Amino acid sequence: EYYSATSQLEKLLDVEAFMVEKFDEYLERAQKEQDNLKRFMEQIDEQLQDRDDLDEYFGNPLNAFITISRLVYDWKFNVFDLVLNSSNFETYRSTLSDAFEKINLTGPNQEDLHGASRALLRLQKVYQLNTDHLASGVLLPGERNPLNISLSASDCFELGKNLCQIKEYSYGSEWLLEARKRLHGNPTGFVSPNVSDVEILEQLSPAFSGLGNLKLAHKLNMEILDKKPDHEEALKNKVLYEGQLAKARNVIPRKQVDPPQTAEEEPKESFQLYTQLCRGELHQSPREQRNLRCWLSHQGVPYYRLSPFKFEQLNLDPYVALVHHVLWDSEMEMIMQHGRGSMERSKVGQSENSKIADRRTSQNTWLWYDVNPWLSRIKQRLEDVTGLSTESAEPLQLLNYGIGGQYEPHFDFVEDAEKIFGWQDDRLMTAIFYINDVALGGATAFPFLRLAVPPEKGSLLMWNNLHSSLHKDYRSKHAGCPILQGSKWICTEWFHVGAQELKRPCGLMSEEGKFSHLEDK
Ligand SMILES: O=C(O)CCC(=O)C(=O)O
Numbered sequence: 001e002y003y004s005a006t007s008q009l010e011k012l013l014d015v016e017a018f019m020v021e022k023f024d025e026y027l028e029r030a031q032k033e034q035d036n037l038k039r040f041m042e043q044i045d046e047q048l049q050d051r052d053d054l055d056e057y058f059g060n061p062l063n064a065f066i067t068i069s070r071l072v073y074d075w076k077f078n079v080f081d082l083v084l085n086s087s088n089f090e091t092y093r094s095t096l097s098d099a100f101e102k103i104n105l106t107g108p109n110q111e112d113l114h115g116a117s118r119a120l121l122r123l124q125k126v127y128q129l130n131t132d133h134l135a136s137g138v139l140l141p142g143e144r145n146p147l148n149i150s151l152s153a154s155d156c157f158e159l160g161k162n163l164c165q166i167k168e169y170s171y172g173s174e175w176l177l178e179a180r181k182r183l184h185g186n187p188t189g190f191v192s193p194n195v196s197d198v199e200i201l202e203q204l205s206p207a208f209s210g211l212g213n214l215k216l217a218h219k220l221n222m223e224i225l226d227k228k229p230d231h232e233e234a235l236k237n238k239v240l241y242e243g244q245l246a247k248a249r250n251v252i253p254r255k256q257v258d259p260p261q262t263a264e265e266e267p268k269e270s271f272q273l274y275t276q277l278c279r280g281e282l283h284q285s286p287r288e289q290r291n292l293r294c295w296l297s298h299q300g301v302p303y304y305r306l307s308p309f310k311f312e313q314l315n316l317d318p319y320v321a322l323v324h325h326v327l328w329d330s331e332m333e334m335i336m337q338h339g340r341g342s343m344e345r346s347k348v349g350q351s352e353n354s355k356i357a358d359r360r361t362s363q364n365t366w367l368w369y370d371v372n373p374w375l376s377r378i379k380q381r382l383e384d385v386t387g388l389s390t391e392s393a394e395p396l397q398l399l400n401y402g403i404g405g406q407y408e409p410h411f412d413f414v415e416d417a418e419k420i421f422g423w424q425d426d427r428l429m430t431a432i433f434y435i436n437d438v439a440l441g442g443a444t445a446f447p448f449l450r451l452a453v454p455p456e457k458g459s460l461l462m463w464n465n466l467h468s469s470l471h472k473d474y475r476s477k478h479a480g481c482p483i484l485q486g487s488k489w490i491c492t493e494w495f496h497v498g499a500q501e502l503k504r505p506c507g508l509m510s511e512e513g514k515f516s517h518l519e520d521k
């Protein structure tokens, strides 16, 4: 799967580099052949200019011979065989497919294109990006094309069509209109030959019908018929739209207007807060922040007296803190080196019930401590910084988000912890290393705490998922905001309840059900 992580997208560049190389060879050969052809034509042209007097011309036996021979041999070998049989192309075709098989490269498929379309849609929705800005590569209002790319008419058409297929008519129609604009305006980039006005209209008209705008759907349908009067689908739709419009005219408008019907259900409160946090619209108030502190701590470990941890409290209850500069560059490089080759699409849910879902679009892999002895220093540092034991912890998880990649609001604790995790019990604390800086987007967001933490390379974000009585703390709901530009690599450690008895004795007052009103919000 190519769309859910940048590490996979990098492979696509290899595929493309390979194709460019092969096509370069092909073009070079084709160019040579064309040059030959041109020279051949020029020669003939010259010879044709020479013959003023045909009698005299053919009076020379050589000219007669040359003319006949040219038509019998030269044209055949130099032109017809070359162009019509195009042995060059056949040779090219077989080398390419042999080579592809050998290096076992497969390109992206339709599902990748759909995934990438959904990712762009998510970015538009979460960051409220306007279609023509995005199509021109502008991500932040007022900014000038930071990506230095812009989408062609055929890109916009493909995207609009994909979105209409998943019934996202509103954004889908915007992309189709953008395609139309780009087709008629100054076409930038490569316009795929199959994008025509009619093709765009064929998608656009039903999209407006899907949006309930029958008049516009009908008008656009008529435009198809203007261009192609015997277009079967359009003729059928004409009857359909006219019937529906006539029916609508006969209905006496009721006083009370029904709310427009939407296919989507109302998003949860935590989801709305999450998108606001991702956009940077929501912050803790100065009043909420006034008791937060920063300090240097050696955590009781002599070594760190020389190089203390830099703690920054982000929330007191539940506890959330960011510790700066915890990993060295060389350690992050090691993590990437060992993990990036074995990334797989992330799932949601536990063990046999886990599945792929759009609410978590990323790829991940696990780094086990026992098979990676070089991780022991990092493991020790995790223990030192959190004050917890890693005896019951999970292996480190390396995770990569690609275009529009995200993890929607969720809890890290599970139902039935004992059944799933046995003696290790539930996930007490989550600790995330940020392995890179993200150009735009990708913050870790806590909707109920009004907190969004932008990734900072080498730092560690940690928070409690459970109350001190080890009951679930529903305020710990959190998410990974979609990546708007760049990619995001993190490395996560889940500390469990087991084996923390002496490290962090639990509270004696039960906090079961506290803040449980947030459970489904
Ligand atoms: O991507 C993030 O910042 C959060 C990831 C997360 O919550 C998880 O992996 O459980």
Ligand SMILES: [Fe+2]
Pocket (backbone or CB within 6 Å): 410, 411, 412, 430, 478
């Ligand atoms: Fe999480």
